[in-house]
Amino acid sequence: MKKYNVAIMGATGAVGTEFLSILAERNFPINSLRLLASSRSAGKKLSFANTQITVEELTHESFNNIDIVLASAGGSISAEFAPSAVKAGAVVVDNTSYFRMKEGVPLVIPEINPQDIKTHKGIIANPNCSTIIMLLPLYPLHKAFGVTHVHACTYQAASGAGAVAMDELKKETAAYLEGKSFSRTIIPHQYAFNLFPHNSKLLENGYCEEENKMIIETKKIFHEPDFCVNASCVRVPILRAHSESLNITFAKEAGIDEIYNVLKQSPGIEIFEDRAKNRWPMPADASGKDPVLVGRIRKDISKERTIDLWVVGDQIRKGAALNAVQIAEQLIQ
């Protein structure tokens, strides 16, 4: 079996360290692993399998002999360094939003549009975490019953803003409980026992960038420019799993049993509920797990051919690192 020279860009972040776990867990065929980060992190050692690997400073010369780059160091870093990686002959699987909507860059969820991987010209983009979590259950329902509209309200965790935001949430909450003041550096608003509409940049039409990503990325992944999707994104004081309340309208009448049957057979998701116990997916259930958990499927009593459902997925795994590693796995097949 061929083995690959892999580099991780942004190795010390929340997604970066998750790459290390997932590559080891899934026995990705690695010949060599290079960990790249800013000069500030260079020299740190990170564990991979049973070895320690020293983090190197990311430069334009970091990609000699590299086959695959897993990138998660922020959009501006990908913008600057991904072209150098491609020039050096590597394929970049990019977790940032920078290349996602670029013409010619496939945007891939392997359970949905793996065929798009083949069209890459050196860069394959990983969708936004909230998009991935929404589309895993939505896509098989769309294939089966034709989705004419989806409305998503999100409950997003701190991890979307990185490991530093997760740490800040814990520290701010501890300070709150002790009645101490706290200086925030990452999250712009009180986060202890508080929530707020997603703080990504506001666009002219009143949507924030996070919502816009869910809308435009869905159209690209589905190859349906007119697909109707709406999203309202909210950050909640949760550490690492995103929840979404989805309201989905179908072209065809679909029975609840049929919907359960479709979802049960779909990859990447798990029906996770105990109706008798009124027990549905929670972030605490999904954290650290691969599948996106789905439950609370019910007919919307206010609207025809419409259902509500509830999904929860680990933002760092399937929302980011796992999806990127799955893309790399497909790439080398």
Place this chain on the structure above:
Amino acid sequence: MKKYNVAIMGATGAVGTEFLSILAERNFPINSLRLLASSRSAGKKLSFANTQITVEELTHESFNNIDIVLASAGGSISAEFAPSAVKAGAVVVDNTSYFRMKEGVPLVIPEINPQDIKTHKGIIANPNCSTIIMLLPLYPLHKAFGVTHVHACTYQAASGAGAVAMDELKKETAAYLEGKSFSRTIIPHQYAFNLFPHNSKLLENGYCEEENKMIIETKKIFHEPDFCVNASCVRVPILRAHSESLNITFAKEAGIDEIYNVLKQSPGIEIFEDRAKNRWPMPADASGKDPVLVGRIRKDISKERTIDLWVVGDQIRKGAALNAVQIAEQLIQ
């Protein structure tokens, strides 16, 4: 000015203690104030204005000479004791769900259907907190543009389950941060850095009671049995303010400026936002405040004649105690 003999049923709870503050703040014309609670709390002293009042045990004989009862001691307590209060000549403003949907019991939000107060036969019901918070901005929009459908996703605070739940959330979070185990007694699931679909009883149709309340109470308050409303309710680790993401469809086309104008002139709500700073209402802003905060009004780009908006209201004040005191104020006018 006439002064009234007032009794509070459930005086030691989160809503009960808020009744005391609100009656004092608003100079409710009180002749005497009787604080009623379970035998466990009898003998406790609570502050009202500049006096200390001793809590008495609630019995069927507690209502002699009482004009107005503000009740918030749970549905089964209201079911048992409200009829005795009515028999003794008092009017009961009941915060529990027990009488809300009963024929002949008005269900009132004073900004919306004050005229219904006059139809009472001794009991006036206070709507569910999530219903009140949703309807304050919805009603004026409905009057102006005709609402044909509303879909609400809620982000509900611990206070909905009482002062004990708020306390438990803080204690469980402190234990979590210290890596200690914690035994829950009120909330059925992990609540520290976690959230879950509302844990009220599940109905046959897959909705939980909290969602059903938002649906059926809206129809009763609006006197429109066919009004189309859908709700998905979620408990989040927040202390005392509920947030709701509303998606509202109108019969008529309505411009964003017209919508702002209508909301600006509507009672009980406050437009609270700074678009340039991407700053919208948060639970931390609404906690302890009277008005329901409204913001992030934008056209839904996926659907005609539809908007999204974001509302946050203090669950204990306008969601419960304040609304009940406002009903009492109308009653004595």
